[in-house]
Structures are given as C-alpha cells and as structure tokens.
Amino acid sequence: MTGSPLNNVAILGGGVAGWMTAAALARVLPPACEIRVIETADAAPRGALSTLPALRGFHGLLGLDEATVMRTARGTFKLGARYGGWTGFDHDHVEGFSDAGANLDGVAFHHHWLRARQRGEAGRYEDYSLAAVAGRLGRFAPPSEDPRSVLSTLSYGLHLDSAGYVAALRSTAGRVAARPGEIAQVVLDTEGAVQAVVLADGERIAADLFIDTTPDGRLIGATPSGGWIDETVALPCNRLALRELARRADPPPLTEFETVTEGWLRRVPLRDADAVTLAYASDLTSDDEARAILGGEATIIRRHNGRRERAWSKGCLAIGPAASQLEPLNGDDAQAIQSGVGRLIALLPTAEGSPLAAAEYNRLMAETFDRARDLAVLRYVAASRTDRFWSRARRAAPSTALAYKQAQFESRGRVVLYDEETFVEGAWVGALLGLGITPRRHDRLADRLPAGQADAALTRLRGLIRQAALAMPTHADALKDRP
Amino acid sequence: MTDQTVRNILIVGGGTAGWMTAAALSAKLAGLPIAIRLVESAEIGTVGVGEATVPHIRHFNAALGLDEADFMRKTQATYKLGIEFRGWGKLGDSYIHPFGAYGAAIAGVSFHHHWLRARQGGDDTPLEAYSLPVMAARGGKFAPPSPDLSSVASTYNYAYQFDAGLYAAYLRAYAEARGVVRTEGKVADVALRGDDGFIEAITMEGGERIGADLFIDCSGFRGLLIEQALKTGYEDWTRWLPCDRAAAVPCETVEASTPYTRCTADAAGWRWRIPLQHRVGNGYVYSSQHISDDAAAAALLAGLEGRAQADPRVLRFVAGHRRKQWSKNCVAVGLASGFLEPLESTSIHLIQVAVTTLLELFPDRTCDQADQDEYNRVMTLEFERIRDFLVLHYHANQRTGEAFWDDRRNLPIPDSLAYKMDLFHDRGVVVKYKDGFFLEPSWLAVYLGQNIVPRAYDPVSGSVPDAVLAQRLKAIRDSIAEATRAMPAHDDWIARFCAARSGATAQAVTA
Numbered sequence: 001m002t003g004s005p006l007n008n009v010a011i012l013g014g015g016v017a018g019w020m021t022a023a024a025l026a027r028v029l030p031p032a033c034e035i036r037v038i039e040t041a042d043a044a045p046r047g048a049l050s051t052l053p054a055l056r057g058f059h060g061l062l063g064l065d066e067a068t069v070m071r072t073a074r075g076t077f078k079l080g081a082r083y084g085g086w087t088g089f090d091h092d093h094v095e096g097f098s099d100a101g102a103n104l105d106g107v108a109f110h111h112h113w114l115r116a117r118q119r120g121e122a123g124r125y126e127d128y129s130l131a132a133v134a135g136r137l138g139r140f141a142p143p144s145e146d147p148r149s150v151l152s153t154l155s156y157g158l159h160l161d162s163a164g165y166v167a168a169l170r171s172t173a174g175r176v177a178a179r180p181g182e183i184a185q186v187v188l189d190t191e192g193a194v195q196a197v198v199l200a201d202g203e204r205i206a207a208d209l210f211i212d213t214t215p216d217g218r219l220i221g222a223t224p225s226g227g228w229i230d231e232t233v234a235l236p237c238n239r240l241a242l243r244e245l246a247r248r249a250d251p252p253p254l255t256e257f258e259t260v261t262e263g264w265l266r267r268v269p270l271r272d273a274d275a276v277t278l279a280y281a282s283d284l285t286s287d288d289e290a291r292a293i294l295g296g297e298a299t300i301i302r303r304h305n306g307r308r309e310r311a312w313s314k315g316c317l318a319i320g321p322a323a324s325q326l327e328p329l330n331g332d333d334a335q336a337i338q339s340g341v342g343r344l345i346a347l348l349p350t351a352e353g354s355p356l357a358a359a360e361y362n363r364l365m366a367e368t369f370d371r372a373r374d375l376a377v378l379r380y381v382a383a384s385r386t387d388r389f390w391s392r393a394r395r396a397a398p399s400t401a402l403a404y405k406q407a408q409f410e411s412r413g414r415v416v417l418y419d420e421e422t423f424v425e426g427a428w429v430g431a432l433l434g435l436g437i438t439p440r441r442h443d444r445l446a447d448r449l450p451a452g453q454a455d456a457a458l459t460r461l462r463g464l465i466r467q468a469a470l471a472m473p474t475h476a477d478a479l480k481d482r483p
Numbered sequence: 484m485t486d487q488t489v490r491n492i493l494i495v496g497g498g499t500a501g502w503m504t505a506a507a508l509s510a511k512l513a514g515l516p517i518a519i520r521l522v523e524s525a526e527i528g529t530v531g532v533g534e535a536t537v538p539h540i541r542h543f544n545a546a547l548g549l550d551e552a553d554f555m556r557k558t559q560a561t562y563k564l565g566i567e568f569r570g571w572g573k574l575g576d577s578y579i580h581p582f583g584a585y586g587a588a589i590a591g592v593s594f595h596h597h598w599l600r601a602r603q604g605g606d607d608t609p610l611e612a613y614s615l616p617v618m619a620a621r622g623g624k625f626a627p628p629s630p631d632l633s634s635v636a637s638t639y640n641y642a643y644q645f646d647a648g649l650y651a652a653y654l655r656a657y658a659e660a661r662g663v664v665r666t667e668g669k670v671a672d673v674a675l676r677g678d679d680g681f682i683e684a685i686t687m688e689g690g691e692r693i694g695a696d697l698f699i700d701c702s703g704f705r706g707l708l709i710e711q712a713l714k715t716g717y718e719d720w721t722r723w724l725p726c727d728r729a730a731a732v733p734c735e736t737v738e739a740s741t742p743y744t745r746c747t748a749d750a751a752g753w754r755w756r757i758p759l760q761h762r763v764g765n766g767y768v769y770s771s772q773h774i775s776d777d778a779a780a781a782a783l784l785a786g787l788e789g790r791a792q793a794d795p796r797v798l799r800f801v802a803g804h805r806r807k808q809w810s811k812n813c814v815a816v817g818l819a820s821g822f823l824e825p826l827e828s829t830s831i832h833l834i835q836v837a838v839t840t841l842l843e844l845f846p847d848r849t850c851d852q853a854d855q856d857e858y859n860r861v862m863t864l865e866f867e868r869i870r871d872f873l874v875l876h877y878h879a880n881q882r883t884g885e886a887f888w889d890d891r892r893n894l895p896i897p898d899s900l901a902y903k904m905d906l907f908h909d910r911g912v913v914v915k916y917k918d919g920f921f922l923e924p925s926w927l928a929v930y931l932g933q934n935i936v937p938r939a940y941d942p943v944s945g946s947v948p949d950a951v952l953a954q955r956l957k958a959i960r961d962s963i964a965e966a967t968r969a970m971p972a973h974d975d976w977i978a979r980f981c982a983a984r985s986g987a988t989a990q991a992v993t994a
C-alpha cells in the first residue's frame with residue numbers, strides 16, 4: 001500500500017467513548033501499532049447507559065461475553081422505552097424492539113392498523129409489538145432463532161452502568177497502555193493540525209492519530225476546523241442531573257421517560273438500583289432546583305446539544321461528546337460512539353493522514369447525527385405540554401428533513417428513510433404513532449383484504465402476542481438466570 | 484366526506500412500459516373497485532430498446548406469479564449473468580460486470596482490498612477469477628444459483644435477455660385476463676380541467692372521449708400527457724451523457740448464445756449485442772455531434788456477426804428526466820419519464836421502480852401534493868444515481884486521440900461522481916448510499932475493469948498474514964473454477980428448460 005501504517009494512536013479522555021474506541025482498535029490494528037489511553041478526570045464514566053440492540057453486535061465483534069458485561073456493569077435487559085406524559089397527562093406509549101404486527105398481503109402493518117382503527121376497536125399500535133407488550137408486563141425472554149416462533153421477532157438492548165461498562169471494555173483491551181493525565185497544552189503545527197499534547201506532568205504525547213474523547217473536545221476544539229453546530233434551540237436540555245435511587249421490586253425491561261415541568265426524567269433499571277436522570281435547561285431551572293427534584297443530591301453534567309462541523313480533521317478525530325452531543329432522549333446511548341468507531345475502522349488512515357477518508361467520515365457522521373437528532377426533536381415537536389420549557393422548544397423550526405418526514409407520515413403513513421438512519425422504519429412508526437402523529441389516509445392497497453378477515457387477523461395477532469408475553473419469565477427472574 | 488378513492492385509471496401507450504404498468508396494477512389492485520384501461524395504436528411502433536434486464540426483473544415477474552419457463556419460451560429469452568464491456572478503458576480491454584460479488588470478505592475487510600494487496604505483492608491474478616458469474620459467462624455456461632447459501636454456487640444472481648415486444652405481448656395477455664380493457668387508436672386531444680389543470684379526459688381520433696381519475700403516460704419520448712399537455716419540463720443531462728441517437732438492427736444467430744450482453748465502445752459511442760434464442764439484437768448508441776447517421780449505420784452493419792434481418796432503425800433521445808415524473812393526476816412511466824441509455828440495462832428496471840413506487844404511494848383522486856413530492860424525490864434519486872454510474876464508464880477511459888473519448892475524459896463530471904471516484908482512487912473505498920441501485924460489486928467491476936486502481940488498500944487487510952492470504956485466495960479461485968466446470972453450457976440449459984419452439988411467436992398466456 002502507499003503510505004505507511006499507523007505507528008501509534010493516542011486516545012485522550014477515556015470514559016465510555018475512549019474505551020469503546022480503544023477496545024475496538026486493539027482488535028484490528030496490527031500488533032506493531034501502539035495504542036495509548038490518557039485518562040482525564042473529567043472523562044470518567046458517570047451515570048447509566050440505555051442502549052440499542054446494535055451495541056450487542058459491537059460486543060460480538062470485540063468477543064466480549066454478554067454475561068460478563070452485564071455482571072460487571074450491573075446490567076439489565078431492555079426491550080424498549082416507555083414515554084409518559086407527552087401528549088397529555090394520561091399519555092403513555094412504549095416503543096419496543098420488535099416491529100409491530102406482520103406484513104399482511106404485502107402491505108406494511110401500520111396501514112392495516114390504521115384501517116381497522118377507523119372502523120372501531122383495534123387496540124394500541126404497540127399491542128402488536130411483542131417487545132412492547134412484554135416490556136409493559138415486566139417480562140423478558142431472549143429471541144428465538146426459529147423464524148416460525150413469534151419470539152423470533154424480539155430483539156433486545158442492555159441497560160448498563162457506565163463505570164462498570166468501562167471496566168468490562170478495559171478488560172478486553174489488553175494491549176492498550178493506559179495512564180491518568182491532564183491536558184496542559186495542545187500543540188498545533190503551522191497548518192493547524194495537532195502535533196502533540198503536553199500533559200500537566202510535563203509528558204509530551206506525540207502520535208500519528210489523536211482521538212479526542214474528552215467531554216468538551218479539548219483537542220478538536222483547539223484546531224481551526226473544530227467548529228460546533230449548535231442545536232440548543234430545538235433541543236433545550238443543557239444540564240443532566242444524575243442520581244441512583246433504590247431498586248424497584250419488579251423493574252420492567254424498559255427505559256422509562258416522563259415529562260416534567262422543567263424537562264424530562266429518565267429511569268434506567270440496573271441490577272441493584274435505578275439510575276435516574278433529570279434533563280433540563282439551565283436558564284429556566286437552577287442546579288439546586290434540579291437536585292431538589294431528585295430528592296436532594298445529584299451529580300450535575302453540562303451538555304451542549306450539537307455536533308462538530310468536522311469530527312475528523314487532519315490527524316485528530318473526535319468520538320463521543322467531543323464529536324456530538326444529543327440529549328439522551330432516544331435511548332440510543334453509545335450509538336454515536338459505536339458508529340464513529342466502526343467508520344474509523346472502515347476508513348482507517350495511514351500515518352501520513354488521509355484527507356479524503358476524513359471527508360467521507362465527516363459526511364457519514366454528520367448525516368448519522370442529524371437523523372438521530374431528528375427523532376429527538378420530534379419528541380419536542382409532538383409534545384403538547386404548555387410549560388414554558390416545552391412551549392419554547394416547540395417554537396423551534398424542525399430540520400427540512402424532519403418536516404418532510406413528518407408531513408409524509410401525516411399525509412398517508414409513508415415513512416421516509418434517508419441515508420445513514422440509525423432508526424429503522426418500524427422504530428419511526430412506533431415513535432410517530434406513539435406520539436400521536438396519525439396519518440390522514442392509509443395505503444389503499446390495504447383495502448384489498450376484506451375487512452372481516454383483516455379484523456380477525458389483527459385480533460388473532462394481538463392474542464398471540466399477549467399469550468407469548470405472559471409465558472415469559474419476569475425480568476427479575478430472567479436476570480437471576482444470568483448471574 | 485365524499486369518496487375520493489380512485490375508481491379508474493387510464494394508461495396511454497402500450498409497449499413495454501404500458502403493459503408492465505397494466506400488468507402490475509391489475510395484479511396489485513385486484514379486489515379493489517378500480518377499472519384499468521389502456522389505449523394504444525398499432526400504427527405507432529414501440530421502441531423496445533431495453534431487451535437486456537437486471538436481476539430485479541425476477542422479483543417483478545414473481546410478484547405477478549409468472550412461470551419462468553413459460554415466460555422465457557414465449558419471449559425467446561436467454562439468461563444473463565452480466566455485461567461484457569469491450570474497449571472501454573483502452574482499446575482491446577475486456578471486463579464483465581457480473582451480477583454477483585467478488586470473492587468474500589476476509590477478517591471483516593472487503594475482498595477487493597485483499598486482492599489489491601496481493602496485486603501489489605506481485606500476484607497478477609485478474610479480479611474476475613474471483614467471480615463465479617464472470618467465469619461462467621466467459622465459459623458460455625449457465626445454471627441457476629444454488630439455494631445452499633454456504634455453496635459458492637449461490638454467490639450470484641441472474642437476469643434475462645428477451646424480446647421486449649414479445650414481453651409486452653405476454654404481459655398484455657396477462658393484464659387483459661385480469662380485466663384491463665385495451666382500446667385501439669390514436670389520441671387526438673387532451674382536455675385539462677379548468678380549476679386545477681388536472682387531466683380530465685383524452686379524445687381519440689375516432690371521437691371517443693375517455694376520462695379517468697389517474698392517467699399513466701406511457702407514450703414514449705414525446706410525453707403526450709406529461710409534457711405536451713402538462714408541460715412539466717425536462718432536466719437535460721446531455722452535457723454528461725451526449726449520446727442522442729441509436730441505430731438498432733437484429734441479425735441471425737451464428738454462434739452459441741452467450742449468457743451475457745456485450746457493450747463495445749466505438750468511435751462515437753458504443754454498440755450493444757444482446758443474444759436471444761431466435762436472433763441477436765444489435766445497436767449503436769452514438770452522439771450525433773460526432774458521427775453521421777449513415778456512418779453509424781454502416782459501423783453497426785459492419786460489426787454484425789450474422790446476416791441483418793432488417794434495415795437499421797434510428798431512434799432519437801435526450802438523456803435526462805422530466806422535472807416532475809408525477810405531475811397533477813399524471814404519472815409518466817418509461818421513456819415518457821426520461822431516458823438513460825441502456826448501457827447498464829436499466830430501461831426496464833426504471834419502469835419497474837416507477838410502477839412499484841406508484842403502488843407504494845397509490846393516491847386518491849386529489850393526488851395529494853405530498854404523494855407527488857415523494858414520488859418525484861424517489862425517482863429523481865434513482866435517475867441521478869444511475870446517471871453517475873453511467874458517466875463513470877465514459878469518463879474512466881484511456882482512449883486518447885479519439886475526439887469523442889477525449890471529451891468524455893476531459894469534460895467535467897457531476898460532483899457526486901467526482902467525490903466517489905476520488906475516494907476509490909485514494910484507498911479503494913466505494914461510497915455507499917441507502918438508495919442507489921448499483922452496489923459495491925458493480926462499482927468495483929467498472930473501476931477496476933477500466934483501470935482505476937486505488938493508490939492504497941484498507942490497512943486492516945494487513946492483519947491477515949501473507950501466506951494465509953495466498954492460501955485463501957487460491958481456495959476461492961479453485962472453488963469457483965470447479966463450480967464453473969460443473970455448470971452446463973448456456974444453450975444446453977435453455978434447451979432443457981425453456982426452449983422456444985422454432986418459429987414460434989408469443990402465445991397468449993392463460994392465467
């Protein structure tokens with residue numbers, strides 16, 4: 001090949017972003033390439049993660065045993081997320097990790113549901129998603145490999161304690177050298193590329209590739225191309241208050257979100273506790289008020305929703321909060337990190353740097369962030385609360401892409417998917433319908449199925465799903481089986 | 484609320500586009516109270532350029548429930564494993580763009596990076612040795628892919644080469660059996676509604692006035708409804724794809740039929756060769772700026788392998804698409820919607836995408852603007868991404884000293900294509916999009932087939948030791964060579980499975 005392979009990679013920061021990156025690079029970089037992690041105090045892992053099923057694929061690539069991860073990270077299972085209080089005080093819906101219903105007569109299920117609903121009782125859309133139904137009932141079972149079984153429609157994610165998760169990642173990254181250190185100075189060359197990082201104790205770190213996993217982007221932000229695209233108008237939470245509360249007797253395998261006057265509350269079940277997050281806007285709610293809402297004490301984290309214009313510039317690449325920050329309202333924690341690491345590996349640079357690979361990386365990561373952001377913004381657009389926090393957020397104009405997506409769904413239930421979507425069609429349908437966005441028309445082709453036949457199929461399906469969910473063990477019992 | 488459902492559809496124009504639309508609508512709308520009518524005139528010839536197809540046609544046929552052997556017999560069809568491109572990089576070059584991937588990923592890294600690495604290490608095995616469909620095509624062999632996904636014999640797909648006129652006739656019988664009413668005659672007039680400019684009705688030369696809720700314009704290049712009546716405008720891509728004419732002529736078969744289409748670069752464009760059971764279809768797609776009609780026809784005739792069965796027929800077109808392929812209550816399908824030269828056999832595919840997308844967005848009588856917008860977004864994207872792929876064939880040439888080819892190499896290309904080419908050249912990255920008809924193996928075939936070789940390969944491929952890599956490469960080559968040997972000759976398979984009776988014409992299908 002032209003250009004020499006990377007000789008050394010320095011990961012500054014650490015935490016979940018730094019260690020996911022280190023563990024993955026340790027797998028793919030040739031043994032001769034040195035990988036170092038300099039752990040800064042502010043990047044230390046805090047709080048809990050509510051993750052998508054895709055993270056389990058990442059563990060598979062790392063050879064990271066799931067039982068070990070769950071044990072080390074106080075993990076529980078996640079079949080989806082429940083959202084409460086969005087379109088009214090009695091509103092509540094679950095977005096489950098299995099597509100609702102079945103493809104009847106070649107037409108997407110939600111059209112059949114919309115049609116049945118016009119005629120009368122069809123239940124909630126989520127009643128046709130096994131993951132959602134089981135989640136509400138507090139039940140869990142792993143997916144079946146047998147495609148004829150309704151259990152094959154399931155998939156699941158994990159709830160993980162961040163600190164424990166970092167410990168699990170660290171244990172698989174044997175060849176990675178790690179040490180604590182604080183960044184004193186970022187040295188740029190004449191072209192604005194990071195040349196070295198000087199630590200507080202005087203050590204000078206040089207590398208072919210610097211990976212910035214600090215919470216505030218100390219390296220990438222020091223380069224001339226480290227501009228930040230602000231998203232705080234549409235996504236108003238710039239503070240997260242974290243606290244652990246006592247474990248409930250029967251925690252559901254769901255992340256639970258609830259609107260409050262100040263913003264929203266998130267509850268993530270861990271083995272021995274519930275990790276609770278309050279997200280709020282600092283100009284409307286003080287940190288002390290936030291602590292009071294959580295019962296007196298909490299760790300406060302500052303956030304700034306948005307992303308870098310370019311996450312990768314010359315020899316410095318940002319992953320995690322240094323690259324993008326999205327308030328954790330989709331239950332897709334660690335997803336941006338995972339896609340950043342995956343794309344870095346697919347576009348691995350040479351020691352001399354690969355500007356075209358960086359441009360492609362930036363295009364892909366920008367698209368990925370923007371599409372996930374759209375789903376979070378949708379949760380504000382669709383909210384009906386009239387508190388100042390909520391009504392102010394609703395006044396922000398959604399992106400062209402989201403406005404189009406919403407208009408298409410409202411018109412005739414069409415789900416528009418762009419390049420680099422994190423969330424598949426079924427996830428968007430679950431969110432849109434759950435948030436009360438209902439199409440004016442359903443697909444005319446659904447009318448081919450005689451109404452009585454369609455109703456019978458829907459009723460049968462709902463019964464089958466409920467029965468399958470009730471046959472599963474409780475979430476608590478399922479966790480006991482995975483010590 | 485008044486009932487706004489579509490109750491009748493009028494398709495204007497038969498041909499491949501008209502009858503594919505009629506067949507698909509009659510199958511997918513069956514059970515709904517919707518009447519489908521098609522008007523066409525036997526006096527107006529059909530173009531039928533798209534005689535070679537891509538594998539998606541099999542989904543289309545399967546959705547209609549067509550019997551493969553019967554369909555092949557009635558359309559004089561042969562199998563197609565890919566397209567051979569002759570003389571596109573340099574004079575004398577030949578590569579096949581196959582329907583299938585090369586090799587298999589090793590250590591999570593796409594195969595071509597390993598191939599590039601071996602090549603830089605002195606291994607000069609051509610990429611095509613790692614493609615079963617190419618090796619089978621070169622050997623004139625065919626068998627359907629194995630359903631066993633662990634077998635190398637499952638690593639390809641196939642399409643057909645058929646007589647488009649017979650295919651239209653076949654689908655006509657299918658559609659008529661499902662209630663589509665055909666009316667013979669020419670359209671004399673198109674009437675628009677005063678309030679919103681929707682099409683209200685057409686009047687036939689015989690005086691009959693036919694109204695409909697939804698009109699499908701399959702009238703060909705002229706766009707009788709979409710352009711002549713609704714004046715939607717045309718996005719002209721001549722600056723990138725300057726070929727504006729084609730001369731077509733069938734000739735007698737004199738050799739075994741190849742399981743692939745051939746596209747041979749020529750002085751002012753390229754010539755196609757499509758083997759059918761009963762004849763060989765030939766054509767010359769050219770730029771009228773660079774060659775006269777007479778010279779093109781002479782070049783076409785001079786290149787025939789067997790006796791010409793007719794005089795060359797000249798077709799005129801402009802590369803590009805209607806600004807709105809769906810406007811008001813009119814959807815244009817086929818040549819009425821736009822034209823991309825059949826270099827990658829996409830004409831019939833574009834018809835298929837249009838019909839499928841129309842069904843996905845099937846409107847009510849108001850033809851909601853949202854439906855039109857989404858249809859036009861999807862179709863424009865489809866056209867643009869095929870366009871880039873076609874332009875690549877022209878741009879990546881080393882035929883210096885020929886005016887037509889020098890221009891193709893030197894004139895600007897779309898930015899979207901330049902970006903893709905830069906990334907490939909830099910380190911073998913094939914840019915991927917969600918919507919894009921041609922996937923990584925296709926781009927690889929053309930890039931490498933036309934001598935665009937990356938400067939560098941994926942460094943992760945270095946994690947596989949040299950000796951292990953050499954062994955893996957050999958194992959893949961050997962299994963492909965063996966699987967190829969085991970396949971029957973293309974003509975033998977046709978004779979066994981789907982031979983048309985000699986001299987037979989298309990028979991109506993009984994459905």
